[in-house]
Amino acid sequence: xxxxxxxxxxxxxxxxQDVALRCDPISGHVSLFWYQQALGQGPEFLTYFQNEAQLDxxxxxxxxxxxxxxxxxxxxxxxxxxxxxxxxxxxxxxSLARGKTNEKLFFGSGTQLxxx
Amino acid sequence: xxxxxxxxxxxxxxxxxxxxxxxxxxxxxxxxLFWYVQxxxxxxxLLLKATKxxxxxxxxxxxxxxxxxxxxFHLEKGSVQVSDSAVYFCALGxxxxxxxxxxxxxxRVKS
Numbered sequence: 001x002x003x004x005x006x007x008x009x010x011x012x013x014x015x016x017q018d019v020a021l022r023c024d025p026i027s028g029h030v031s032l033f034w035y036q037q038a039l040g041q042g043p044e045f046l047t048y049f050q051n052e053a054q055l056d057x058x059x060x061x062x063x064x065x066x067x068x069x070x071x072x073x074x075x076x077x078x079x080x081x082x083x084x085x086x087x088x089x090x091x092x093x094x095s096l097a098r099g100k101t102n103e104k105l106f107f108g109s110g111t112q113l114x115x116x
Numbered sequence: 117x118x119x120x121x122x123x124x125x126x127x128x129x130x131x132x133x134x135x136x137x138x139x140x141x142x143x144x145x146x147x148x149l150f151w152y153v154q155x156x157x158x159x160x161x162l163l164l165k166a167t168k169x170x171x172x173x174x175x176x177x178x179x180x181x182x183x184x185x186x187x188x189f190h191l192e193k194g195s196v197q198v199s200d201s202a203v204y205f206c207a208l209g210x211x212x213x214x215x216x217x218x219x220x221x222x223x224r225v226k227s
Contacts, residue, residue, distance in 0.1 A: 003159075004159070031213060033213075033214070033215075035215075040219070040220075041219050041220070042120075042205050042207075042217030042218050042219050042220050043160070043205075043215070043217050044217070045214050045215065045216070048213075048214060056214065091159070091160070093160075095213060097213070103209075103213050104162045104165070105160075105162065105213070105215065106161075107152075107159040107160040107161065108159050109157075109158065109159040110159065
């Protein structure tokens, strides 16, 4: 596709439910990032993939958060046993290069997760 | 650790007014600096960037200069338009292209 695609656009979950958020990066992009954006705040880094390898997961807030990118393209962010504090917009971004500090990131529109 | 602080909004201006959004950073090493913009209903998109001290990034009439001595990267535009209404995020890029964002500044431009 032309850009980074995320689905679903909105997700409402009951507390304790598991959720899975999908990201389709731009074709051919090597690097993929997940960010969490709380209301009124800037995005915060969660995890980074280079192809299928998860090189950095230092931003994942707990072991309830798990991300994968098994074939180096589509990525899934899974949150188990959701809590109210997980409510946020989850952003996916991709870039062509392998972890250069000045490389442009292309962001999706995000998935807005509301945990009731 | 690395952090970015930007001025709180919302900033409300009339069309053709001069815009400044302040951004300062704390970082180890020599990060790249970015401004990203989020228009209503759209994803974040890169507005401009600078990769080393004294570099000026520019795009769509917006400018920002990487000032190492003041650890700043203030965003400026000489004459804003209604279409510039958006949320603006200052960010720094660290190893692996991991971005650290500021909290964002809402800009509202009135006709």
